[in-house]
Amino acid sequence: MVGADIISVAELTQKLFADAKAIGIGSIEIEEETGSVYEMILDAIIHQEAGLLG
Template sequence: MPETVGADIISVSDLTDKLFADAYEAILDAIIHHDSGLVD
């Protein structure tokens, strides 16, 4: 993340929020794809 080297507090906070949102979305995608592979 070289573009964040000179970042101020607000942009660091925004970046953190985006990382958490992306992680949450990745976890949900993993759960959905895992469940779709189960056999009834």
């Protein structure tokens, strides 16, 4: 199991969408460009932790 806390990933995702909304970028626009933001954040954490361990 990865050390990433699932709740933290959800919180980061919510913060990203809130920050984007504050500057006029909608969640649909973000996900059209990136796909699942939740999965992208989780992937980034997994890759960072793998780099730290390797």
